[in-house]
Amino acid sequence: MARTRFLPDSGLTARMTLVMFLLGGLFVALVVALMVAVRSPGLAMIVGIAGLGVAFFQWWTSDTMAMRAMRAREVSPQEAPELHGMIDRLCALADMPKPRVGVADMDIPNAFATGRSPDRAVVCVTTGILRRLDAEELEAVLAHELSHVAHRDVMVMTIASSAGIVAGMVTRGAQFGALSGGGRGRNDKNSGALLLVALVVSLVVYAISFFLTRLLSRYRELCADRAGAYLTMKPAKLASALQKITGEMASIPQRDLRTTSAMNAFFIAPAISGASLSTLTSTHPSLEQRLEQLARIQADLSRPGPGA
Template identity: 45%
Template sequence: MLSVMFLLGVVYAAAILILVRMLGRAWPIGVAVIVAFAAFQVLTSGRLAVRTMGAREVTAAEEPELHALVDRLCALGGMDKPTIAVAESKVPNACALGRSKGSATLCVTRGLLETLEPNELEGVIAHELSHVAHGDAAVMTVAAFVGVLAGLVARIGLRLVYIGGRARGLWHIIVVALGFIALSAATWFVSLVLTRSLSRYREFAADRSAAQLTGNPAALASALTKVSAKVSGGGGIPQVDLRKAGALNAFYFAPVSAAKTTAHHLLSTHPTTQARLDRLLRMSSQL
Protein backbone atom coordinates (compact mmCIF):
# COMPACT_ATOMS: atom_id res chain seq x y z
CA MET A 1 0.00 0.00 0.00
CA LEU A 2 2.88 2.36 0.76
CA SER A 3 4.42 1.61 -2.64
CA VAL A 4 1.15 2.36 -4.44
CA MET A 5 0.63 5.60 -2.49
CA PHE A 6 4.20 6.68 -3.33
CA LEU A 7 3.62 6.01 -7.04
CA LEU A 8 0.33 7.92 -6.91
CA GLY A 9 2.14 10.86 -5.34
CA VAL A 10 4.74 10.84 -8.12
CA VAL A 11 2.07 10.67 -10.84
CA TYR A 12 0.00 13.45 -9.29
CA ALA A 13 2.99 15.72 -8.68
CA ALA A 14 4.13 15.29 -12.29
CA ALA A 15 0.63 15.93 -13.67
CA ILE A 16 0.13 19.07 -11.57
CA LEU A 17 3.61 20.37 -12.48
CA ILE A 18 2.91 19.89 -16.20
CA LEU A 19 -0.51 21.51 -15.81
CA VAL A 20 1.03 24.55 -14.09
CA ARG A 21 3.58 24.86 -16.92
CA MET A 22 0.84 24.67 -19.52
CA LEU A 23 -1.28 27.32 -17.77
CA GLY A 24 1.63 29.78 -17.65
CA ARG A 25 0.77 32.96 -15.74
CA ALA A 26 -2.74 31.69 -15.08
CA TRP A 27 -1.44 28.85 -12.87
CA PRO A 28 -2.75 30.40 -9.58
CA ILE A 29 -6.29 30.15 -10.94
CA GLY A 30 -5.73 26.52 -11.88
CA VAL A 31 -4.33 25.68 -8.43
CA ALA A 32 -7.26 27.47 -6.76
CA VAL A 33 -9.74 25.43 -8.82
CA ILE A 34 -7.94 22.19 -7.90
CA VAL A 35 -7.97 23.05 -4.17
CA ALA A 36 -11.66 24.04 -4.28
CA PHE A 37 -12.60 20.84 -6.10
CA ALA A 38 -10.61 18.74 -3.61
CA ALA A 39 -12.34 20.38 -0.65
CA PHE A 40 -15.76 19.89 -2.26
CA GLN A 41 -15.09 16.21 -2.94
CA VAL A 42 -13.81 15.44 0.56
CA LEU A 43 -16.65 17.31 2.31
CA THR A 44 -19.53 15.96 0.23
CA SER A 45 -18.51 12.49 -0.95
CA GLY A 46 -19.81 10.67 2.15
CA ARG A 47 -23.24 12.33 2.14
CA LEU A 48 -23.63 11.89 -1.60
CA ALA A 49 -22.77 8.19 -1.32
CA VAL A 50 -25.34 7.62 1.45
CA ARG A 51 -27.95 9.42 -0.64
CA THR A 52 -27.04 7.39 -3.72
CA MET A 53 -27.38 4.20 -1.72
CA GLY A 54 -30.84 5.27 -0.55
CA ALA A 55 -29.99 4.56 3.09
CA ARG A 56 -31.52 6.14 6.17
CA GLU A 57 -30.23 6.32 9.72
CA VAL A 58 -31.82 3.79 12.08
CA THR A 59 -32.08 3.93 15.85
CA ALA A 60 -31.51 1.16 18.37
CA ALA A 61 -35.28 0.90 18.79
CA GLU A 62 -35.73 0.25 15.06
CA GLU A 63 -32.85 -2.23 14.65
CA PRO A 64 -31.93 -3.47 18.13
CA GLU A 65 -29.99 -6.59 17.02
CA LEU A 66 -27.90 -4.64 14.49
CA HIS A 67 -27.08 -1.93 17.03
CA ALA A 68 -26.19 -4.51 19.70
CA LEU A 69 -23.83 -6.26 17.26
CA VAL A 70 -22.10 -3.00 16.31
CA ASP A 71 -21.84 -1.95 19.98
CA ARG A 72 -20.14 -5.23 20.89
CA LEU A 73 -17.66 -5.12 17.99
CA CYS A 74 -16.81 -1.46 18.64
CA ALA A 75 -16.13 -2.33 22.29
CA LEU A 76 -13.89 -5.22 21.22
CA GLY A 77 -12.05 -3.00 18.75
CA GLY A 78 -11.79 -0.02 21.10
CA MET A 79 -13.37 2.39 18.62
CA ASP A 80 -16.22 4.90 18.55
CA LYS A 81 -19.54 3.72 17.21
CA PRO A 82 -20.36 5.05 13.72
CA THR A 83 -23.79 6.16 12.57
CA ILE A 84 -25.81 3.15 11.42
CA ALA A 85 -28.00 3.29 8.32
CA VAL A 86 -30.08 0.73 6.47
CA ALA A 87 -30.93 0.74 2.75
CA GLU A 88 -34.14 -1.02 1.72
CA SER A 89 -32.42 -2.86 -1.12
CA LYS A 90 -32.59 -6.55 -2.00
CA VAL A 91 -28.86 -6.53 -2.85
CA PRO A 92 -27.07 -8.14 0.13
CA ASN A 93 -24.16 -5.81 0.88
CA ALA A 94 -22.63 -3.30 3.29
CA CYS A 95 -20.29 -0.34 3.13
CA ALA A 96 -18.57 2.22 5.36
CA LEU A 97 -18.68 5.87 4.29
CA GLY A 98 -17.47 9.19 5.64
CA ARG A 99 -14.45 11.48 5.50
CA SER A 100 -13.32 10.75 9.07
CA LYS A 101 -13.79 8.26 11.89
CA GLY A 102 -15.95 10.75 13.77
CA SER A 103 -18.33 11.26 10.84
CA ALA A 104 -18.41 7.67 9.56
CA THR A 105 -21.62 5.93 8.55
CA LEU A 106 -22.00 2.16 8.45
CA CYS A 107 -24.60 1.18 5.85
CA VAL A 108 -26.13 -2.26 5.45
CA THR A 109 -28.87 -3.37 3.11
CA ARG A 110 -32.06 -5.15 4.05
CA GLY A 111 -30.97 -7.94 1.73
CA LEU A 112 -27.83 -8.51 3.83
CA LEU A 113 -29.79 -8.67 7.10
CA GLU A 114 -32.17 -11.21 5.58
CA THR A 115 -29.49 -13.36 3.90
CA LEU A 116 -26.82 -13.94 6.55
CA GLU A 117 -26.69 -15.88 9.79
CA PRO A 118 -25.72 -13.89 12.93
CA ASN A 119 -22.06 -15.05 12.95
CA GLU A 120 -21.75 -14.27 9.22
CA LEU A 121 -23.25 -10.81 9.70
CA GLU A 122 -20.77 -10.26 12.53
CA GLY A 123 -17.89 -10.93 10.12
CA VAL A 124 -19.22 -8.48 7.53
CA ILE A 125 -19.82 -5.75 10.12
CA ALA A 126 -16.30 -6.30 11.51
CA HIS A 127 -14.93 -5.94 7.95
CA GLU A 128 -16.70 -2.60 7.51
CA LEU A 129 -15.67 -1.37 10.96
CA SER A 130 -12.08 -2.10 9.94
CA HIS A 131 -12.55 0.27 7.00
CA VAL A 132 -13.83 2.90 9.46
CA ALA A 133 -10.94 2.38 11.89
CA HIS A 134 -8.37 2.71 9.10
CA GLY A 135 -10.09 5.68 7.42
CA ASP A 136 -10.30 3.81 4.12
CA ALA A 137 -13.14 5.90 2.68
CA ALA A 138 -11.13 9.10 3.18
CA VAL A 139 -7.92 7.50 1.91
CA MET A 140 -9.58 6.28 -1.28
CA THR A 141 -11.33 9.63 -1.83
CA VAL A 142 -8.00 11.46 -1.62
CA ALA A 143 -6.21 8.83 -3.70
CA ALA A 144 -8.79 9.04 -6.48
CA PHE A 145 -9.06 12.84 -6.44
CA VAL A 146 -6.61 13.74 -9.22
CA GLY A 147 -7.92 10.88 -11.36
CA VAL A 148 -11.45 12.25 -11.08
CA LEU A 149 -10.17 15.75 -11.82
CA ALA A 150 -8.25 14.47 -14.85
CA GLY A 151 -11.44 12.93 -16.20
CA LEU A 152 -13.25 16.26 -15.88
CA VAL A 153 -10.39 18.13 -17.58
CA ALA A 154 -10.49 15.64 -20.46
CA ARG A 155 -14.21 16.31 -20.93
CA ILE A 156 -13.61 20.06 -20.93
CA GLY A 157 -10.84 19.54 -23.49
CA LEU A 158 -13.20 17.60 -25.76
CA ARG A 159 -15.69 20.47 -25.50
CA LEU A 160 -12.98 22.97 -26.49
CA VAL A 161 -12.05 20.80 -29.50
CA TYR A 162 -15.71 20.86 -30.54
CA ILE A 163 -15.89 24.65 -30.19
CA GLY A 164 -12.59 25.17 -32.01
CA GLY A 165 -13.67 22.86 -34.82
CA ARG A 166 -16.85 24.83 -35.45
CA ALA A 167 -15.16 28.24 -35.43
CA ARG A 168 -12.66 29.43 -38.02
CA GLY A 169 -9.21 30.63 -37.04
CA LEU A 170 -9.28 28.93 -33.64
CA TRP A 171 -6.88 26.13 -34.49
CA HIS A 172 -4.66 27.11 -31.55
CA ILE A 173 -7.54 26.29 -29.18
CA ILE A 174 -7.73 22.81 -30.68
CA VAL A 175 -3.98 22.28 -30.21
CA VAL A 176 -4.11 23.38 -26.55
CA ALA A 177 -7.22 21.29 -25.94
CA LEU A 178 -5.61 18.19 -27.43
CA GLY A 179 -2.63 18.70 -25.13
CA PHE A 180 -4.92 18.87 -22.10
CA ILE A 181 -6.81 15.78 -23.26
CA ALA A 182 -3.60 13.76 -23.74
CA LEU A 183 -2.25 14.76 -20.30
CA SER A 184 -5.58 14.13 -18.58
CA ALA A 185 -6.17 10.77 -20.25
CA ALA A 186 -2.71 9.50 -19.29
CA THR A 187 -3.09 10.75 -15.70
CA TRP A 188 -6.59 9.27 -15.42
CA PHE A 189 -5.55 5.82 -16.65
CA VAL A 190 -2.43 5.51 -14.48
CA SER A 191 -4.38 6.85 -11.50
CA LEU A 192 -7.18 4.36 -12.11
CA VAL A 193 -4.82 1.36 -12.19
CA LEU A 194 -3.01 2.48 -9.02
CA THR A 195 -6.12 3.43 -7.00
CA ARG A 196 -7.85 0.16 -7.90
CA SER A 197 -4.73 -1.70 -6.79
CA LEU A 198 -4.75 0.22 -3.50
CA SER A 199 -8.43 -0.59 -3.06
CA ARG A 200 -7.79 -4.32 -3.48
CA TYR A 201 -5.00 -4.28 -0.88
CA ARG A 202 -7.24 -2.49 1.60
CA GLU A 203 -9.96 -5.10 1.12
CA PHE A 204 -7.47 -7.82 2.04
CA ALA A 205 -6.45 -5.77 5.08
CA ALA A 206 -10.08 -5.32 6.17
CA ASP A 207 -10.72 -9.07 5.81
CA ARG A 208 -7.70 -9.81 7.97
CA SER A 209 -8.70 -7.28 10.65
CA ALA A 210 -12.26 -8.64 10.74
CA ALA A 211 -11.03 -12.22 11.10
CA GLN A 212 -8.71 -11.20 13.94
CA LEU A 213 -11.42 -9.19 15.72
CA THR A 214 -14.07 -11.91 15.60
CA GLY A 215 -11.69 -14.88 15.78
CA ASN A 216 -13.85 -16.55 13.14
CA PRO A 217 -12.43 -16.32 9.59
CA ALA A 218 -14.70 -19.17 8.48
CA ALA A 219 -17.85 -17.15 9.19
CA LEU A 220 -16.52 -14.22 7.15
CA ALA A 221 -15.62 -16.61 4.31
CA SER A 222 -19.13 -18.08 4.43
CA ALA A 223 -20.66 -14.59 4.29
CA LEU A 224 -18.41 -13.64 1.37
CA THR A 225 -19.43 -16.78 -0.52
CA LYS A 226 -23.15 -16.16 0.04
CA VAL A 227 -23.07 -12.46 -0.84
CA SER A 228 -20.88 -12.91 -3.92
CA ALA A 229 -23.03 -15.76 -5.23
CA LYS A 230 -26.28 -13.90 -4.74
CA VAL A 231 -25.04 -10.61 -6.21
CA SER A 232 -23.19 -12.05 -9.22
CA GLY A 233 -25.91 -14.57 -9.95
CA GLY A 234 -28.77 -12.14 -9.51
CA GLY A 235 -30.55 -14.30 -6.94
CA GLY A 236 -33.92 -12.81 -7.78
CA ILE A 237 -32.60 -9.29 -7.16
CA PRO A 238 -34.37 -6.65 -9.32
CA GLN A 239 -32.15 -5.16 -12.03
CA VAL A 240 -32.91 -1.64 -10.84
CA ASP A 241 -31.40 -2.51 -7.43
CA LEU A 242 -28.29 -3.94 -9.08
CA ARG A 243 -27.84 -0.82 -11.24
CA LYS A 244 -28.12 1.45 -8.21
CA ALA A 245 -25.65 -0.69 -6.29
CA GLY A 246 -23.15 -0.55 -9.16
CA ALA A 247 -22.64 3.18 -8.57
CA LEU A 248 -20.99 2.42 -5.21
CA ASN A 249 -19.14 -0.72 -6.26
CA ALA A 250 -15.83 0.42 -4.78
CA PHE A 251 -17.29 0.87 -1.29
CA TYR A 252 -19.14 -2.42 -0.94
CA PHE A 253 -18.14 -5.53 1.02
CA ALA A 254 -18.47 -7.58 -2.18
CA PRO A 255 -18.48 -6.02 -5.67
CA VAL A 256 -21.70 -5.99 -7.67
CA SER A 257 -19.73 -6.42 -10.90
CA ALA A 258 -16.76 -8.77 -10.51
CA ALA A 259 -13.70 -9.02 -12.76
CA LYS A 260 -13.92 -11.85 -15.29
CA THR A 261 -10.48 -11.64 -16.97
CA THR A 262 -6.94 -10.67 -15.97
CA ALA A 263 -7.32 -7.33 -17.75
CA HIS A 264 -10.55 -6.63 -15.89
CA HIS A 265 -8.89 -7.62 -12.62
CA LEU A 266 -6.32 -4.82 -13.02
CA LEU A 267 -9.21 -2.34 -12.98
CA SER A 268 -11.25 -4.12 -10.31
CA THR A 269 -11.94 -2.43 -6.97
CA HIS A 270 -11.92 -5.79 -5.13
CA PRO A 271 -9.72 -8.90 -5.18
CA THR A 272 -11.32 -12.00 -6.62
CA THR A 273 -13.60 -13.85 -4.23
CA GLN A 274 -11.36 -16.91 -4.46
CA ALA A 275 -8.25 -14.92 -3.49
CA ARG A 276 -10.05 -13.55 -0.42
CA LEU A 277 -11.34 -17.01 0.52
CA ASP A 278 -7.84 -18.51 0.19
CA ARG A 279 -6.41 -15.96 2.62
CA LEU A 280 -9.25 -16.47 5.08
CA LEU A 281 -8.73 -20.23 4.88
CA ARG A 282 -5.04 -19.79 5.73
CA MET A 283 -5.96 -17.57 8.68
CA SER A 284 -8.49 -20.14 9.86
CA SER A 285 -5.87 -22.89 9.88
CA GLN A 286 -3.40 -20.63 11.73
CA LEU A 287 -5.96 -19.78 14.38
Protein backbone atom coordinates (compact mmCIF):
# COMPACT_ATOMS: atom_id res chain seq x y z
CA MET A 1 0.00 0.00 0.00
CA ALA A 2 1.21 3.50 -0.80
CA ARG A 3 2.17 5.70 2.13
CA THR A 4 -0.77 7.95 2.99
CA ARG A 5 -2.40 9.45 6.06
CA PHE A 6 -5.42 7.19 5.83
CA LEU A 7 -5.82 5.49 9.19
CA PRO A 8 -4.95 1.78 8.91
CA ASP A 9 -7.20 -0.97 10.24
CA SER A 10 -5.11 -3.95 11.30
CA GLY A 11 -8.14 -6.19 11.90
CA LEU A 12 -9.64 -5.69 8.46
CA THR A 13 -6.20 -5.89 6.85
CA ALA A 14 -5.54 -9.24 8.53
CA ARG A 15 -8.88 -10.60 7.32
CA MET A 16 -8.28 -9.36 3.78
CA THR A 17 -4.81 -10.92 3.81
CA LEU A 18 -6.25 -14.27 4.91
CA VAL A 19 -8.83 -14.20 2.13
CA MET A 20 -6.13 -13.31 -0.43
CA PHE A 21 -4.02 -16.22 0.84
CA LEU A 22 -6.95 -18.63 0.47
CA LEU A 23 -7.64 -17.36 -3.05
CA GLY A 24 -3.97 -17.82 -3.96
CA GLY A 25 -4.11 -21.36 -2.62
CA LEU A 26 -7.20 -22.02 -4.74
CA PHE A 27 -5.39 -20.81 -7.85
CA VAL A 28 -2.44 -23.13 -7.23
CA ALA A 29 -4.77 -26.04 -6.42
CA LEU A 30 -6.68 -25.51 -9.64
CA VAL A 31 -3.55 -25.49 -11.82
CA VAL A 32 -2.16 -28.60 -10.08
CA ALA A 33 -5.49 -30.42 -10.38
CA LEU A 34 -5.65 -29.50 -14.04
CA MET A 35 -2.12 -30.83 -14.59
CA VAL A 36 -3.08 -34.14 -12.99
CA ALA A 37 -6.42 -34.41 -14.76
CA VAL A 38 -5.21 -33.79 -18.30
CA ARG A 39 -1.69 -35.16 -17.73
CA SER A 40 -0.33 -32.19 -19.59
CA PRO A 41 1.62 -29.74 -17.41
CA GLY A 42 2.27 -27.50 -20.40
CA LEU A 43 -1.44 -27.15 -21.19
CA ALA A 44 -2.26 -26.43 -17.54
CA MET A 45 0.37 -23.73 -17.39
CA ILE A 46 -0.93 -22.19 -20.62
CA VAL A 47 -4.45 -22.00 -19.20
CA GLY A 48 -3.13 -20.51 -15.95
CA ILE A 49 -1.03 -17.91 -17.77
CA ALA A 50 -3.94 -17.06 -20.05
CA GLY A 51 -6.14 -16.45 -17.01
CA LEU A 52 -3.53 -14.21 -15.47
CA GLY A 53 -3.28 -12.39 -18.79
CA VAL A 54 -7.01 -11.69 -18.78
CA ALA A 55 -6.80 -10.43 -15.18
CA PHE A 56 -3.81 -8.24 -16.08
CA PHE A 57 -5.67 -6.73 -19.04
CA GLN A 58 -8.67 -5.94 -16.81
CA TRP A 59 -6.40 -4.27 -14.26
CA TRP A 60 -4.37 -2.36 -16.84
CA THR A 61 -7.46 -0.93 -18.58
CA SER A 62 -9.70 -0.64 -15.51
CA ASP A 63 -9.99 3.15 -15.62
CA THR A 64 -10.78 3.29 -19.33
CA MET A 65 -13.27 0.42 -19.19
CA ALA A 66 -15.08 1.78 -16.13
CA MET A 67 -15.41 5.28 -17.55
CA ARG A 68 -16.69 3.86 -20.84
CA ALA A 69 -19.18 1.59 -19.07
CA MET A 70 -20.58 4.58 -17.16
CA ARG A 71 -20.46 6.86 -20.23
CA ALA A 72 -18.50 9.25 -18.04
CA ARG A 73 -16.16 12.03 -19.10
CA GLU A 74 -13.17 13.58 -17.43
CA VAL A 75 -13.82 17.14 -16.20
CA SER A 76 -11.34 19.95 -15.68
CA PRO A 77 -11.09 22.28 -12.65
CA GLN A 78 -12.75 24.97 -14.79
CA GLU A 79 -15.73 22.71 -15.54
CA ALA A 80 -16.20 21.43 -11.96
CA PRO A 81 -14.37 23.78 -9.58
CA GLU A 82 -16.18 22.69 -6.38
CA LEU A 83 -15.65 18.99 -7.08
CA HIS A 84 -11.97 19.51 -7.88
CA GLY A 85 -11.59 21.72 -4.80
CA MET A 86 -12.92 18.97 -2.52
CA ILE A 87 -10.61 16.37 -4.03
CA ASP A 88 -7.65 18.75 -3.80
CA ARG A 89 -8.26 19.24 -0.06
CA LEU A 90 -8.77 15.55 0.63
CA CYS A 91 -5.67 14.55 -1.31
CA ALA A 92 -3.64 17.10 0.66
CA LEU A 93 -5.04 15.69 3.91
CA ALA A 94 -4.30 12.12 2.81
CA ASP A 95 -0.86 13.00 1.36
CA MET A 96 -1.59 11.22 -1.91
CA PRO A 97 -1.47 12.09 -5.63
CA LYS A 98 -4.60 13.67 -7.04
CA PRO A 99 -6.52 11.34 -9.37
CA ARG A 100 -8.35 12.40 -12.48
CA VAL A 101 -11.93 13.54 -11.92
CA GLY A 102 -14.90 12.30 -13.91
CA VAL A 103 -18.64 12.93 -14.07
CA ALA A 104 -21.28 10.54 -15.45
CA ASP A 105 -24.48 12.15 -16.63
CA MET A 106 -27.03 9.82 -15.05
CA ASP A 107 -29.66 10.10 -12.34
CA ILE A 108 -28.41 7.10 -10.34
CA PRO A 109 -26.82 8.60 -7.20
CA ASN A 110 -23.42 6.94 -6.97
CA ALA A 111 -19.65 7.28 -7.16
CA PHE A 112 -16.70 5.03 -7.89
CA ALA A 113 -12.90 5.03 -8.09
CA THR A 114 -10.75 2.85 -10.28
CA GLY A 115 -7.36 2.74 -11.98
CA ARG A 116 -4.31 0.50 -11.95
CA SER A 117 -2.35 2.77 -9.56
CA PRO A 118 -2.78 6.03 -7.62
CA ASP A 119 -1.04 7.83 -10.49
CA ARG A 120 -3.48 6.37 -13.04
CA ALA A 121 -6.65 6.56 -10.94
CA VAL A 122 -9.92 8.28 -11.65
CA VAL A 123 -12.66 9.25 -9.19
CA CYS A 124 -16.04 9.59 -10.82
CA VAL A 125 -19.39 10.84 -9.52
CA THR A 126 -22.80 10.88 -11.17
CA THR A 127 -24.87 13.99 -11.69
CA GLY A 128 -27.50 12.23 -9.59
CA ILE A 129 -25.30 12.19 -6.50
CA LEU A 130 -24.23 15.79 -7.07
CA ARG A 131 -27.88 16.86 -6.96
CA ARG A 132 -28.80 14.88 -3.87
CA LEU A 133 -25.91 15.30 -1.40
CA ASP A 134 -24.81 18.42 0.42
CA ALA A 135 -21.15 19.49 0.34
CA GLU A 136 -20.09 17.66 3.52
CA GLU A 137 -21.85 14.43 2.48
CA LEU A 138 -20.21 14.56 -0.94
CA GLU A 139 -16.82 15.15 0.67
CA ALA A 140 -17.36 12.08 2.85
CA VAL A 141 -18.17 9.98 -0.24
CA LEU A 142 -15.08 11.27 -2.04
CA ALA A 143 -12.90 10.42 0.98
CA HIS A 144 -14.27 6.86 0.83
CA GLU A 145 -13.40 6.61 -2.87
CA LEU A 146 -9.93 8.09 -2.39
CA SER A 147 -9.28 5.45 0.25
CA HIS A 148 -9.86 2.79 -2.43
CA VAL A 149 -7.27 4.53 -4.60
CA ALA A 150 -4.70 4.84 -1.81
CA HIS A 151 -5.14 1.20 -0.80
CA ARG A 152 -4.84 0.01 -4.43
CA ASP A 153 -8.11 -1.87 -4.15
CA VAL A 154 -8.48 -2.32 -7.90
CA MET A 155 -5.23 -4.28 -7.96
CA VAL A 156 -6.28 -6.27 -4.89
CA MET A 157 -9.62 -7.24 -6.39
CA THR A 158 -8.07 -8.04 -9.77
CA ILE A 159 -5.56 -10.41 -8.19
CA ALA A 160 -8.34 -11.92 -6.09
CA SER A 161 -10.43 -12.62 -9.18
CA SER A 162 -7.64 -14.54 -10.96
CA ALA A 163 -8.61 -17.96 -9.60
CA GLY A 164 -12.22 -17.43 -10.65
CA ILE A 165 -11.18 -16.28 -14.13
CA VAL A 166 -8.99 -19.35 -14.67
CA ALA A 167 -11.70 -21.65 -13.25
CA GLY A 168 -14.22 -20.13 -15.64
CA MET A 169 -11.88 -20.69 -18.58
CA VAL A 170 -11.29 -24.30 -17.56
CA THR A 171 -15.03 -24.87 -17.15
CA ARG A 172 -15.72 -23.52 -20.61
CA GLY A 173 -12.84 -25.51 -22.09
CA ALA A 174 -13.96 -28.73 -20.43
CA GLN A 175 -17.53 -28.22 -21.65
CA PHE A 176 -16.42 -27.93 -25.24
CA GLY A 177 -13.71 -30.58 -25.04
CA ALA A 178 -10.88 -28.07 -25.41
CA LEU A 179 -8.82 -30.02 -22.91
CA SER A 180 -9.11 -33.31 -24.71
CA GLY A 181 -5.74 -32.80 -26.34
CA GLY A 182 -4.16 -34.13 -23.16
CA GLY A 183 -5.99 -37.41 -23.66
CA ARG A 184 -4.55 -38.48 -26.99
CA GLY A 185 -3.71 -42.16 -27.08
CA ARG A 186 -6.30 -43.07 -24.50
CA ASN A 187 -9.78 -44.35 -25.12
CA ASP A 188 -12.81 -42.06 -25.18
CA LYS A 189 -14.03 -43.31 -21.80
CA ASN A 190 -10.85 -42.25 -20.00
CA SER A 191 -10.78 -38.93 -21.83
CA GLY A 192 -14.39 -38.28 -20.85
CA ALA A 193 -13.65 -39.09 -17.22
CA LEU A 194 -10.68 -36.73 -17.16
CA LEU A 195 -12.75 -33.97 -18.74
CA LEU A 196 -15.41 -34.54 -16.09
CA VAL A 197 -12.80 -34.27 -13.31
CA ALA A 198 -11.48 -31.02 -14.78
CA LEU A 199 -15.03 -29.66 -15.05
CA VAL A 200 -15.98 -30.57 -11.47
CA VAL A 201 -12.73 -29.20 -10.00
CA SER A 202 -13.03 -25.95 -11.91
CA LEU A 203 -16.68 -25.50 -10.92
CA VAL A 204 -15.84 -26.04 -7.24
CA VAL A 205 -12.91 -23.61 -7.43
CA TYR A 206 -15.07 -21.05 -9.23
CA ALA A 207 -17.81 -21.30 -6.60
CA ILE A 208 -15.38 -20.95 -3.67
CA SER A 209 -13.53 -18.12 -5.43
CA PHE A 210 -16.82 -16.33 -6.08
CA PHE A 211 -17.79 -16.30 -2.41
CA LEU A 212 -14.28 -15.45 -1.16
CA THR A 213 -14.02 -12.56 -3.62
CA ARG A 214 -17.38 -11.20 -2.46
CA LEU A 215 -16.19 -11.50 1.14
CA LEU A 216 -13.02 -9.59 0.30
CA SER A 217 -15.06 -6.91 -1.47
CA ARG A 218 -17.21 -6.40 1.63
CA TYR A 219 -14.10 -6.08 3.81
CA ARG A 220 -12.59 -3.46 1.51
CA GLU A 221 -15.82 -1.42 1.60
CA LEU A 222 -15.81 -1.42 5.41
CA CYS A 223 -12.14 -0.46 5.36
CA ALA A 224 -12.83 2.44 2.95
CA ASP A 225 -15.73 3.62 5.12
CA ARG A 226 -13.51 3.65 8.18
CA ALA A 227 -10.51 5.27 6.50
CA GLY A 228 -12.64 7.94 4.84
CA ALA A 229 -14.53 8.71 8.04
CA TYR A 230 -11.35 9.24 10.02
CA LEU A 231 -9.85 11.37 7.25
CA THR A 232 -12.75 13.85 7.27
CA MET A 233 -13.49 13.34 10.98
CA LYS A 234 -17.18 13.38 10.00
CA PRO A 235 -18.48 9.79 10.02
CA ALA A 236 -22.03 11.01 10.49
CA LYS A 237 -21.86 12.72 7.11
CA LEU A 238 -20.85 9.48 5.39
CA ALA A 239 -23.67 7.71 7.22
CA SER A 240 -26.13 10.35 6.02
CA ALA A 241 -24.82 10.05 2.45
CA LEU A 242 -25.16 6.27 2.44
CA GLN A 243 -28.73 6.52 3.72
CA LYS A 244 -29.64 9.05 1.04
CA ILE A 245 -28.00 7.03 -1.75
CA THR A 246 -29.65 3.78 -0.67
CA GLY A 247 -33.03 5.42 -0.16
CA GLU A 248 -32.97 7.24 -3.49
CA MET A 249 -32.05 4.05 -5.35
CA ALA A 250 -35.65 2.85 -4.95
CA SER A 251 -36.89 5.72 -7.12
CA ILE A 252 -34.60 4.87 -10.05
CA PRO A 253 -36.24 2.84 -12.86
CA GLN A 254 -35.13 -0.78 -12.95
CA ARG A 255 -33.99 -0.50 -16.57
CA ASP A 256 -31.55 2.25 -15.56
CA LEU A 257 -30.22 0.22 -12.63
CA ARG A 258 -29.65 -2.78 -14.90
CA THR A 259 -27.48 -0.74 -17.27
CA THR A 260 -24.97 -0.12 -14.47
CA SER A 261 -25.17 -3.50 -12.70
CA ALA A 262 -21.72 -4.51 -13.99
CA MET A 263 -20.24 -1.61 -12.00
CA ASN A 264 -21.80 -2.60 -8.67
CA ALA A 265 -18.51 -3.79 -7.18
CA PHE A 266 -16.97 -0.35 -7.83
CA PHE A 267 -19.87 1.78 -6.54
CA ILE A 268 -20.00 3.19 -3.02
CA ALA A 269 -23.41 1.51 -2.74
CA PRO A 270 -24.81 -1.20 -5.07
CA ALA A 271 -27.36 -0.10 -7.66
CA ILE A 272 -30.15 -2.35 -6.44
CA SER A 273 -33.74 -1.23 -5.91
CA GLY A 274 -36.25 -2.56 -3.44
CA ALA A 275 -34.19 -5.42 -1.98
CA SER A 276 -30.74 -6.25 -0.71
CA LEU A 277 -28.57 -9.07 -2.00
CA SER A 278 -27.87 -12.12 0.06
CA THR A 279 -25.02 -11.55 2.48
CA LEU A 280 -22.94 -14.29 0.88
CA THR A 281 -23.24 -12.93 -2.67
CA SER A 282 -23.22 -9.18 -2.02
CA THR A 283 -20.24 -7.06 -3.03
CA HIS A 284 -21.05 -4.61 -0.21
CA PRO A 285 -21.80 -4.93 3.51
CA SER A 286 -25.39 -4.27 4.55
CA LEU A 287 -26.34 -0.65 5.18
CA GLU A 288 -26.96 -1.53 8.82
CA GLN A 289 -23.45 -2.94 9.24
CA ARG A 290 -21.91 0.15 7.67
CA LEU A 291 -23.97 2.52 9.80
CA GLU A 292 -23.07 0.60 12.97
CA GLN A 293 -19.36 0.94 12.19
CA LEU A 294 -19.73 4.67 11.47
CA ALA A 295 -21.67 5.14 14.72
CA ARG A 296 -18.81 3.51 16.66
CA ILE A 297 -16.32 5.82 14.92
CA GLN A 298 -18.49 8.84 15.77
CA ALA A 299 -18.60 7.76 19.42
CA ASP A 300 -14.82 7.28 19.40
CA LEU A 301 -14.24 10.76 17.97
CA SER A 302 -16.67 12.33 20.44
CA ARG A 303 -14.94 10.76 23.42
CA PRO A 304 -12.86 13.36 25.31
CA GLY A 305 -9.11 12.84 25.04
CA PRO A 306 -6.66 12.39 27.91
CA GLY A 307 -6.56 15.40 30.19
CA ALA A 308 -9.80 16.85 28.83
